[in-house]
Amino acid sequence: MSLRSASEGTDELSIDQSATSLLQGSSENEAQFSSNKYPYIRRALGTVALLCLFPISLVVIYGIFQYQGKQLVPKSRTFTCGNTTVDAQQNNCVYDPLAVSWVPRQCLDSKSLQEYNDHGPWEYFQNKNRSGKIDPLDLGFEMYYTTIREHVVHCAIVWQRLHRFTTGSHKNLVFTSSLSESKLEHTEHCSRMLIKWVDNFNATKLHELGTRNNPGFQTCSIAEK
Secondary structure (H helix, E strand, O other): OOOHHHHHHHHHHHHHHHHHHHHHHHHHHHHHHHHHHHHHHHHHHHHHHHHHHHHHHHHHHHHHHHHHHHHHHOOOOEEEEOOOOOHHHHHHHHEEEEOEEEEEEHHHHHHHHHHHHEEEEOOOOOOOOOOEEEEEOOOOOOOOEEHHHHHHHHHHHHHHHHHHHHHOOOOOEHHHHHHOOOOOOHHHHHHHHHHHHOOOOOOOHHHHHEEEEEEEEEEEOOOOO
């Protein structure tokens, strides 16, 4: 009895040790599997996160550039005199004989206009033969003629006005209409006219009617500070 019991006890002990070894081996395998498995999972999750963050980053960067771009471009208010004298009067425009145009009151350069008037008095006529004299307060409703001297003074003071528009107190003002005296074509025209009169100066002819004026309509923008 005792030998069999000892043998049976030995067998049971061996079975328990084998089971323990199997369990330990299984745990070690699971641990090894887990240690090999998790790095791949972490890398996969990291890749997914980067793929998700990349488009978000692009959207954020684009938004920053858009915002900065808007900040660099100053806001402005635009004023127009339309295309007719009725439009001009309804839009609170005034006729500027120096610009030969209806100009929004908000954009009128009164200083240069006053200087222009100080070199007068100026006469305006409906016809080149000096018939149909027009009151200065009634200018802007029809074509009219002025003297050559008026044309010379016009060019000289317009250049002063242009300088103020670009560097002085009016540098936040931009005229956008095609009839603006700030256009290069107007400067070239005045330059040619002055050179012509310097080369062929005749004081008596300065008072002849030689300039035909067709009133225009201006549009301007003022940058907000």
